[in-house]
Amino acid sequence: MSQQQYFHQGSACALPIDNVDTDQIIPKQFLTGISRDGFGAALFYDWRYLDDGAPNPDFVLNQPQFQGVSILVAGHNFGCGSSREHAPWALAQFGFKVVVASSFADIFYRNCINNKLLPAQVSTTDLKRLTAVCEQRAEAIKVDLEQQQLVLSNGEAIPFSIASSDRDQLLDDCDFIGVAEQHLDAIDRYENDRATTVPWFMPLSFTV
Amino acid sequence: MGMTLYEKIYDQHQVAQLNDSTDLLYIDFHFIHEVTSPQAFAGLKQAGRTVRNPVATLATMDHNISTQNRRIDGAGEVSQQQLTALQKHCREFQIPLIDITHRDQGIVHVIGPEQGITQPGMTIVCGDSHTSTHGAFGALAFGIGTSEVEHVLATQTLPQQRAKNMKVQIDGQLPMGVTAKDVILAVIGRIGTAGGSGYVVEYCGSAIESMDMEERMTVCNMTIEMGAKAGLIAPDEVTFSYLQGRPRAPSGDQWQRALARWKTLKSDADAVFDKTVHIDASSIRPQITWGTSPEQVMAVTERVPDPANFPATEQQRSVAKALEYMGLTPGSLLQDYPVDVVFIGSCTNSRLVDLRQAAAVVKGGRVAPHVRALVVPGSAQVKREAEAEGLADVFRAAGFEWREPGCSMCLAMNDDIVPAGKRCVSTSNRNFEGRQGRLARTHLASPAVAASAAIHGYLSTNPLVSGEGLI
Structure with missing residues (x-):
């Protein structure tokens, strides 16, 4: 398969937390703007930064080996809560192209599609496996939207539904x-x- | 085969089929507010589009405004920019706007029903997840994103895929002191934060039928907290009598025609639901959340759960994380933790019935010295009525702050913020980490339980146990 046929190729990180709500993805103090831009720096703000505004070294997106990731491997019911489309805007503007989860909240899912951010739903078992890999390293993944599968660096393919x-x-x-x-x-x-x-x-x- | 109420409303709004799974649905009414609309208007303008039906749209200011005064700059310059953008867009596209100083101003999900805009059989959307509130009238109502707001402004339609049907039947009599808020928290505890994903939930049963409209709105409001697309309650005499005479409700001959049509809006006896949940109303106790998700809820008299008692390691981890954030010890009683803040308000619990229930508990008492307590009525109309009834005096005399209407401390977008590490008993709808302020600890409860916590200064002072009367 030629490179162009992949929806996306990039490296992944894991955020193995269930029920991540859109308040976590982008807290309300960043919703006061009137444009669609400038949300990437505030993504996961309360987890990503310490009280003094310095990066939290324990948070995955601040760790050196996960710089430049574009695929987020999340948990169950990702994106629940508020309908704020600022959540997919923040994810996309940070650089994410794909979010992998065992399920997504409905409004967030629709907002992703409307922003060309791929919400890839995988089985709970596959998610566990994928999480284990991505907790170790920024796994290189090819996202094949035609075949609906995530191809890992060892060639293993994990199916997703959409x-x-x-x-x-x-x-x-x-x-x-x-x-x-x-x-x-x-x-x-x-x-x-x-x-x-x-x-x-x-x-x-x-x-x- | 019979049809569910959801299927009937869906079919009545089908304009076209877009593909195998997607229909174009007509949207009867569209509420907008200052936070999720500016980018939609920008998109419209960029594409050279206009608003198809401005009078099927109503704009209000609620999320980002000060509740201390009615000044447009009351919550600061940044918020003012969003509010003036809404004014400008409404002028430009001739959309009716209930401005901050308007006599009907209020939280979008309070004023829609109050004005009689929300009617049975309608499709209603808003760029706000708690749009599910309007389902209490037998309207199909759901929250949407800003791209969809733009879509509705431009076309008065939305692409939709059919949801599954869930029935939640609650029969029997609620014990004394148990309110609609306790009912929906108990339902969410049972079904889970994601248990409603992909479903429209229809509530029925004698406990629902005996609720007034404001209580039904509380139930439907929090349907989104179990991940469902929408909540629905079939319209009945309670619905009709609430609507009759409201400014935007039909009148004269049209009232009779509307009534005849609305009476057909119920699920057929042989309608098939994909999932059915039965709950015995008499088993429900006053509820309070202990964690950081609305499903992490228990009766106020129960003990804080121990992570070790949960079967899956993921659950153990998430419970432990929630308890750490909340500063709670497994096995402890919530009544042993002092409360710092009490918030009575939000689109869940800021209507007259809610304020009456809270005032009945407060009456004659004093807010505990270490507690900051505020009541934020849902609308200017609720505020006027509460003042006329003497409820405002009860709250003020007890030491509550009596505020102007707005979303306020539910999402803390304005200056109504719970400080870091402080414990708040809140009548709102989300106990997410940081929802009411960075590191704020939120316990969701009914107005009665919240009022009781304000007076006693501690959680879990169950109005039932302590013998305080409810109306």
Whole structure:
């Protein structure tokens, strides 16, 4: 397989914690901006930095052997809690392209897809194995989205699942609002119909 | 085969099929707020798009505002920038805005129902995970990300995939002093933080039916804390009587038509649920969280769990980590730990019923000298009503701070922050690490339990045990 056919190739680190919530991924004090940029430095802020703002040497992203990682091997129910899309923005802006977990929270999962960040779901057993490897070293992994597998440096392949429509959205350079706009006639028809059947849902004006 | 309420609402909103698994669903109403909308507006402008249906949208300011005053710069310059951006975007796209000084201002999930905007059978979204609150009216309501906010602004639709159906049936009578908050915390304890992933949860049973709308909102609000897409309660007479006469509810002939339609909104008797959970209401006790996830919850009289008693090593590790963060010893009683802060508020528990329950416990008492306690009503309307009823006087006389409406200490985006290492009993919805401030220790509980902790200065002063009356 040629290099281009991989969705991504990079090195991985492990964060083997279950139920990592989006408050941990990006704490609220960094949500005050009005742009989509500048969140990478605040990723995992409370774990990554000490009280005085210095890097916490115990945190995986601060350890020398894990510099430059682009694949995060997480735990179960990653991304639960707040709907803040700042979470995938922070992960992507830090440099992550792929998050591997045994499950993802629904809103976070959708936010990842909409930001071309791959949420790769693997079995609990495979996650344990992968975590063990990535705790030792920044394992080089090839991410094959067509075949839906993570290929480790020894050639071992770990399958992951993703809905085909989500895979297509990651691979296509499509504007997902543009997809809906192809159905504007249907939306018009729907609204006209609703104005008759449920007019109380369709206010013509609304002043506060 | 019969259909669930979720399936009925889903089907009624299908505009087009995008592929094998994805439908384009029509969104009846879209709430926006200052924190998760600016980038959506920027995206719209960048792509040369506009807002398709501004009057199906309502903007409010709640997350980032001061609750000490109504000044737009009350919570600092950075927050002001976000608030003025919202004003500007609403003017530009002609979206109705309930500004910080508006007489109806409040937390988005409090004012939507209050104004009669939230109605049975609707699809409702907001860039906020607690949008599940609106499911209490039999509306399909869920939180979305900012890219989806942009999508809804542009098209009034969202691509969606069908969720699975879960039924949570709670029958029987709740013991005295057990509230809706205890019910949902107990449910989350049973189902787990991820147990609802991929599901829409419909709550039913006699205990749910006997709740008023504000209690039902508390239940649906925290549905997201078990990972579910949305919570639903079939509309009934309680729903209809709550809605009748509200500013945005249908009136006259349309009320009758709406009512006829709303009465059809329930799961069929032969509807199939992918998962069903039964809970005996009489077995539920006042709850409190001991850890850093809403599933780490117990009855207030129970002992703090011991990591060694959990079967899996991952669980042992996560429980030990939570207890270390929370500063709790396995096997201890929470009543032995002094409380530093009590917060009564948030989209979970800031409505009039919540404040009444708290005030009933507080009445005549004094906040313990070492406790800082605040009540943040959910909306300006709740605040006015609570003041008219004398609840505000009860709180103030006891030494509570009585604040202006906003999200406040639930997520501590403004200056309402729990200091590091301090212990807070909070009526909000998340006890995550750092949620209420870096290294802050959060215990989630009902307004009654929180009020009791404020007066006694210690956790776990169970209103049931201590004999304090609830209304």
